[in-house]
Amino acid sequence: MYRYVIKRLLLIIPILLGVILIVFTIMNVTPGDPGRHMLGMSAPQEAVDALNETLGYNDPFPVRLLNYLKNMVRLDFGNSYRTKQPVFDEIINRFPVTFKLAIGTMILTILIGIPLGVLAAVRQYSKLDMITTFTALLLAAAPSFWLALLMILLFSLYLNILPPNGIGSFSHYIMPMLTQAVVYAASTLRMTRTTMLEAIRQDYVRTARGKGASEARVIWRHAIKNALLPVITSLGMSFGAMLGGTIVIEQVFSMPGLGSLVILAITTKDIPQTMAVTIFLATLFCMIMLVVDLLYAFIDPRVKTRYLQGRLAR
Amino acid sequence: MKTNQVGNFAQDLSEYDEQLFKEYKKVNPVVGVWRRLKKSKLAMLGLFFLLVLAFAAIFADFICDYESMAIELNIANRLQGPSIEHWFGTDGQGRDLFARVIHGARVSLGLGLTCTALSALLGLILGSICGYFGGVIDNVIMRVLDCVMCIPGVLMALALVAAMGQSTANLIIALTVSYIPSFTRIVRASVISVAGNEYVEAARASGLDTPRIISKYILPNAAGPVIVEITMNVASIIKAVASLSFIGLGVVPPTPEWGVMLSESREFMRYSPYLVIFPGLAIIITSLAFNLLGDGLRDALDPRLKD
Numbered sequence: 001m002y003r004y005v006i007k008r009l010l011l012i013i014p015i016l017l018g019v020i021l022i023v024f025t026i027m028n029v030t031p032g033d034p035g036r037h038m039l040g041m042s043a044p045q046e047a048v049d050a051l052n053e054t055l056g057y058n059d060p061f062p063v064r065l066l067n068y069l070k071n072m073v074r075l076d077f078g079n080s081y082r083t084k085q086p087v088f089d090e091i092i093n094r095f096p097v098t099f100k101l102a103i104g105t106m107i108l109t110i111l112i113g114i115p116l117g118v119l120a121a122v123r124q125y126s127k128l129d130m131i132t133t134f135t136a137l138l139l140a141a142a143p144s145f146w147l148a149l150l151m152i153l154l155f156s157l158y159l160n161i162l163p164p165n166g167i168g169s170f171s172h173y174i175m176p177m178l179t180q181a182v183v184y185a186a187s188t189l190r191m192t193r194t195t196m197l198e199a200i201r202q203d204y205v206r207t208a209r210g211k212g213a214s215e216a217r218v219i220w221r222h223a224i225k226n227a228l229l230p231v232i233t234s235l236g237m238s239f240g241a242m243l244g245g246t247i248v249i250e251q252v253f254s255m256p257g258l259g260s261l262v263i264l265a266i267t268t269k270d271i272p273q274t275m276a277v278t279i280f281l282a283t284l285f286c287m288i289m290l291v292v293d294l295l296y297a298f299i300d301p302r303v304k305t306r307y308l309q310g311r312l313a314r
Numbered sequence: 315m316k317t318n319q320v321g322n323f324a325q326d327l328s329e330y331d332e333q334l335f336k337e338y339k340k341v342n343p344v345v346g347v348w349r350r351l352k353k354s355k356l357a358m359l360g361l362f363f364l365l366v367l368a369f370a371a372i373f374a375d376f377i378c379d380y381e382s383m384a385i386e387l388n389i390a391n392r393l394q395g396p397s398i399e400h401w402f403g404t405d406g407q408g409r410d411l412f413a414r415v416i417h418g419a420r421v422s423l424g425l426g427l428t429c430t431a432l433s434a435l436l437g438l439i440l441g442s443i444c445g446y447f448g449g450v451i452d453n454v455i456m457r458v459l460d461c462v463m464c465i466p467g468v469l470m471a472l473a474l475v476a477a478m479g480q481s482t483a484n485l486i487i488a489l490t491v492s493y494i495p496s497f498t499r500i501v502r503a504s505v506i507s508v509a510g511n512e513y514v515e516a517a518r519a520s521g522l523d524t525p526r527i528i529s530k531y532i533l534p535n536a537a538g539p540v541i542v543e544i545t546m547n548v549a550s551i552i553k554a555v556a557s558l559s560f561i562g563l564g565v566v567p568p569t570p571e572w573g574v575m576l577s578e579s580r581e582f583m584r585y586s587p588y589l590v591i592f593p594g595l596a597i598i599i600t601s602l603a604f605n606l607l608g609d610g611l612r613d614a615l616d617p618r619l620k621d
Contacts, residue, residue: 018461023473030477141602143553145560146576146594149583157584247472248557262469263561266476274473282464 005290012286019282020275024068027271028061034081037269055081068275077279078272082264087276090261097167098250098257101176102242106235108181109188114231116185117192121227122219124197132189139186148179148252165254176253180246184238192231199227225299232299236292240285350614357610363603371420378413385409385568395588402592405578407568411589414570415596421571422600425482426552429489434544436490437497442528444498445505445536456502459495471554475563485564489551500543504536511535538615545608549601556597572597 035051036043052058056067071078077087120129139147155175156164163172199205200223208222209215247259254260258277265273351357370377388408396403402411440459444452462470474488508514509532517531558564559573567574572593579589 014457015461015464018458019464022461022470023465026473026477137605138598138602141549141598141605142594143556143573143597143601145557146590146597149576149580149590149594153583153587153590247469248561251561262472263563266469266473267563269477278465278469281469285464 005294008290008293012283012290015286016279016282019278020069020072021065023275023278024065024271025061027266027269027274028064033057034269034271038081077276080265080273081270082268082273087273088280090273091258091276091280094257094261097255098243098246098259100173101180101246101249101255101257102239104173104177105180105184105242106239108177109184109238110235112181113185113188114192114228117189117231118196118219118224118227120189121193121196121200129193133193136186136189139182140190142183144179144183145248145252147182148175148249151175151179152252167255172253172255176246176249176255180242180249184242187238188231188235191234192227195227195230196223199223202226228299229296232295233292236288236295240288243281243284243288347611347614351610354610354613356606357614360603360606360610363599364607367419367423367600367603370416371423374417374420377416378410385570395586403586403588405575405582405589411575411592414575415572415592417570418572418575418593418596419600421565421569422552422555422597425486425489425555425565426548426600429486429493429551429555430544430548432486432490433493433547434497434540436494438501438533438540440494441498441501442505442533445502446509446524446528446532448506452502455498459498462492463495471558472563475558480563480566482565485555485558489554493547493551496547497540497543500539501536504539505532508532508535541615542608542612545604545611549604549608552600552604553597 033048033052034055034057035048038051039048049058056064059067068078079085080087080090083090116132120132123129151162152164152175155162162175163169164175166172200219202223205218205223208218213222243258246257247262249255250257250259251263258281261273262277264270265277386409388404391404391408394400394404400410400412402415405411405414440455444455470492471485471488474491475484478484478487505528514527514531517527522530555564555571556573556576559571560577562577565571565574567578575593576590579586579593583590
């Protein structure tokens, strides 16, 4: 088990190197230079050139890449071109916003999506099933930023009970969490329903019933354990995506999280900042996927035995 | 006498062949899938929506003139609510919202289908190479795609668009690149599951060259999950285009794209909520249609459910 975890942690390194290479290349070989962005369109060319020179942007691309990697190994990710502060200052400042948003969304998604999905499967073709499945279909098709606009319209402009933007208090988080959760819950519900429908037709569920276990126990203890495996993977991936993919939602609600930092950094050609955010998010994503895989072991004893025997096929 | 018998026998045989051929035609996979698909009401609803959208997209110019109704500013006419003259009302610049939504279908469907086709094609090539050959090539390609997948959400598309400049061509490249990994994974998985079959072995033994084995024997049998993924991805790409345009990094105004229209509607939404509602409904209906069709296709293509 520990060997597996260590192996997976080591595997993150080449993936991160790849991510760094891809994003660094995109940011560096495409047109536009940071000097021009920092000084504005009206600045004289000499000043722009001088600034690019001090930033090291005039070196050939391989040299720039090597320098970046060299500094990175010393944990020096450089200063943001925009704020002139170390890049991780800004990330650490903004991460709590995104993290709170993602955690809240996740909790809501699980609370709404899984129970409703299970119920819909258990009472297949009932009214409850029809209504929830259809609503989920509609909501899964809706773009989250549009739901956000509708919520702002209803709760902020008409009813005036929730603030439309900012991060001052908990009430600022309600709408962003809800909009995202609704979309993710819709797909979670559909997935839970499908896997649950498969699970309740399995032999061991019949066995459990035959033993005389109560219906609730059969569903919530026996069937659900197997039904949840694929759901957990998809929730894990959604959580990873939420940490970096709240870009649009953060934009709609003007929340200063990582998503808006990504846009800011990319559009101002702030290379060190973009690189740092990407590395940060990619690492988080890999870690979350590792946690998801480990969660499997807790839920599915078959997986656990495989870990313990150390014969995990990769 | 003898020759006659042989002749009869030959005739019997050819009749039998013909019958077999008819049998074979009867279970032509496309027909079978269509027959099963027809049974799903939701899938048919999706198909109906798609036909309406396709009609709107193709004949947009005949329904409403592009220049005079969807592009030209008409400030005197701005922010009028829905009426007989302007079905969906007019926007902040006095343009007819119905005309813009209709022409938006052309932009969104066009972009969605182009990006899907490109990423599906590249995913198909990469995925079949990975799945068929395995080994080092497989490892190299998959690890590179792992990296692309770890770059979160639309960040990749954002970075590409922001770096290369905002244009429709760059938007297509950016979205295509970010959707290649998921296609490759699916194609690879289905190719692996098919490539071990005896008929593939037989084809190889009879000396067919690899591209032909892949295209004639493997891909048709691995097509099910890929077709479903393609259908679902159009919806997802259309939403991604709208999102990128909404935050100002996708399609450039004044092009009537649904995300652009939603973004422009924000300042007027308090007193003109219809500006938010109609383009949003257009996005929902489009992506719902593709999702419904995808769901139906998944069931129709599932061999376990064959009649």
